[in-house]
Amino acid sequence: MTSPTTYRFSFGPWNISEGNDPFGPEIRAAFPHEKKLALFRTLGFEGVQFHDDDVVPGLDECTPGQMLRRAAEVKTALDDEGLIPEFVAPRLWFAAQTVDGAYTANSAADRAYARDRTRKCIDIARALDCKAVVLWFSREGTYIREAKDPKLAYVRLLESINAMLDYDPEIEIWIEPKPNEPTDQAYVPTVGHAVALSYASKAPHRVKGLIESAHALLAGLDPSDEMAFALAHDKLGSVHLNDQNGLKYDQDKNFGGANLRVAFNQVRVLEENGYGRRGEFVGLDIKAMRTQRGSPVTEHLKASRELFLLLVEKVRTLDRALVEQFRDARDYEALELYVLRHLMGTKP
Numbered sequence: 001m002t003s004p005t006t007y008r009f010s011f012g013p014w015n016i017s018e019g020n021d022p023f024g025p026e027i028r029a030a031f032p033h034e035k036k037l038a039l040f041r042t043l044g045f046e047g048v049q050f051h052d053d054d055v056v057p058g059l060d061e062c063t064p065g066q067m068l069r070r071a072a073e074v075k076t077a078l079d080d081e082g083l084i085p086e087f088v089a090p091r092l093w094f095a096a097q098t099v100d101g102a103y104t105a106n107s108a109a110d111r112a113y114a115r116d117r118t119r120k121c122i123d124i125a126r127a128l129d130c131k132a133v134v135l136w137f138s139r140e141g142t143y144i145r146e147a148k149d150p151k152l153a154y155v156r157l158l159e160s161i162n163a164m165l166d167y168d169p170e171i172e173i174w175i176e177p178k179p180n181e182p183t184d185q186a187y188v189p190t191v192g193h194a195v196a197l198s199y200a201s202k203a204p205h206r207v208k209g210l211i212e213s214a215h216a217l218l219a220g221l222d223p224s225d226e227m228a229f230a231l232a233h234d235k236l237g238s239v240h241l242n243d244q245n246g247l248k249y250d251q252d253k254n255f256g257g258a259n260l261r262v263a264f265n266q267v268r269v270l271e272e273n274g275y276g277r278r279g280e281f282v283g284l285d286i287k288a289m290r291t292q293r294g295s296p297v298t299e300h301l302k303a304s305r306e307l308f309l310l311l312v313e314k315v316r317t318l319d320r321a322l323v324e325q326f327r328d329a330r331d332y333e334a335l336e337l338y339v340l341r342h343l344m345g346t347k348p
């Protein structure tokens with residue numbers, strides 16, 4: 001018998017927010033980055049997810065020397081706190097050059113900006129001793145379909161990925177699919193698209209997916225199946241666990257907060273397939289409720305981590321023989337009742 005997986009958790013500093021939303025400003029006092037790092041361990045997290053400019057604020061205005069000095073400072077801060085940088089993601093959705101997308105922008109100058117910014121992001125990842133870059137294709141898509149040549153857009157995405165693989169011989173690229181928001185319709189809406197890009201790239205073993213629960217739900221898909229698809233191709237770099245209450249704006253609710261059974265099945269697929277055994281993190285991407293008092297607010301992170309671990313127990317105590325029996329008998333009515341009773345802690 002193999003010993004049970006000891007899961008390790010991560011989140012990004014943006015998960016500790018000041019509470020602003022599109023309809024109103026910050027309602028909590030700002031909490032500086034350095035102080036955020038000191039919170040991770042106390043909350044039970046050892047991995048940190050970064051945007052490039054979380055590491056190097058004002059990145060576009062920095063000289064290469066300033067950029068690397070700042071990254072070295074953050075590396076020291078991480079080491080001091082005993083934290084591991086899980087990934088660095090190029091923030092390709094704030095700058096004026098990324099209004100119409102980044103790698104798929106119609107303007108050649110804007111595409112060049114995106115490529116250049118991505119190289120800086122890889123340099124920062126290397127300076128932190130971090131092996132992965134995450135591509136969330138935020139503005140790669142359109143508000144109206146006639147705005148771009150979609151076939152050319154996919155060619156440009158693949159060329160950009162290949163350029164990253166060439167730039168650094170070791171870095172992994174984890175694509176985080178999302179079907180919409182901020183664009184009306186995005187390119188690479190599902191992990192199937194990401195896995196296809198991976199196989200088409202010049203180093204398929206270095207291109208993987210990062211699956212966010214809410215993004216899969218927004219695509220009308222079951223997140224556990226998206227995870228299983230990536231796992232079947234050994235391409236699940238990481239996850240962004242959270243929840244989503246139907247087809248509306250990207251909610252980033254607490255893991256299991258909208259649908260406990262859907263959350264259970266994500267944990268089940270991860271646990272049954274040995275996710276985490278090679279050091280993969282259980283990443284969270286969760287927004288605190290705007291209504292929550294205090295600064296910083298961290299209850300949402302604690303709650304989602306706790307819920308994950310409670311569901312791990314539910315997976316480990318599932319009677320596998322009984323499940324097999326129900327499957328063999330094709331008695332899915334009985335299987336469903338068993339699963340629901342198990343989740344509710346009710347004896348038959």
Ligand code: GLO
Pocket residue numbers: 089134135136176178212240250285
């Ligand atoms: C937004 C995404 C975003 C990414 C983050 C890392 O919908 O979930 O938060 O996860 O920028 O790339």
Ligand code: MG
Pocket residue numbers: 176212240285
């Ligand atoms: Mg995310």
